[in-house]
Amino acid sequence: xxxxxxxxxxxxxxxxxxxxxxxxxxxxxxxxxxxxxxxxxxxxxxxxxxxxxxxxxxxxxxxxxxxxxxxxxxxxxxxxxxxxxxxxxxxxxxxxxxxxxxxxxxxxxxxxxxxxxxxxxxxxxxxxxxxxxxxxxxx
Numbered sequence: 001x002x003x004x005x006x007x008x009x010x011x012x013x014x015x016x017x018x019x020x021x022x023x024x025x026x027x028x029x030x031x032x033x034x035x036x037x038x039x040x041x042x043x044x045x046x047x048x049x050x051x052x053x054x055x056x057x058x059x060x061x062x063x064x065x066x067x068x069x070x071x072x073x074x075x076x077x078x079x080x081x082x083x084x085x086x087x088x089x090x091x092x093x094x095x096x097x098x099x100x101x102x103x104x105x106x107x108x109x110x111x112x113x114x115x116x117x118x119x120x121x122x123x124x125x126x127x128x129x130x131x132x133x134x135x136x137x138x139x
Contacts (some may be wrong), residue, residue, distance in 0.1 A: 018079075018116065019048050021109040025083075028102030034095060037102065040086045044079045044109075051075060069124045076117035083110030 019039055026041040051072060054060055060068045087106035 018109065018112050019045065019052075021105055021112060022048065025106045025109055026044050028098045029104060031098055032099035032102060034099060037090055039087060039101070040082045041102075041106070044082070044113075047075050047079070047109060069120065073117055073120040073124060076113050079116055080110050080113035083107070083113060 022041050022045040026038065026045060029035065029037045029041055054068070060066075083106050087103040087110060090103040090106070094100075
């Protein structure tokens with residue numbers, strides 16, 4: 001949670017589901033013959049836990065020089081890109097059953113991360129104010 005003024009906003013939607021699906025992808029890739037795909041699942045799980053701990057202990061309020069909304073957006077966008085690319089490569093390459101299952105769950109995780117990145121971005125985006133079309137002297 002990030003504190004903006006007097007309102008509390010929740011930047012992410014469904015943090016538990018993303019952590020759970022990262023754990024499922026991790027288990028599937030760990031059971032696979034090619035364990036080289038574990039890095040993305042482990043990395044995103046660690047990033048999600050770190051962001052969760054920061055928000056749960058309210059360190060985000062003690063460190064005001066970091067914009068935590070944009071930090072959460074970048075984490076979600078990078079996670080979406082990495083999961084989608086990795087899982088498409090793994091699916092195209094083929095392999096054993098757990099690798100394919102991990103790729104399918106990884107695609108779901110990538111879609112969840114992209115969903116979170118999109119809605120976080122729309123929350124962070126400031127509305128565009130159109131410029132004045134007439135001159136200040138009314139000429």
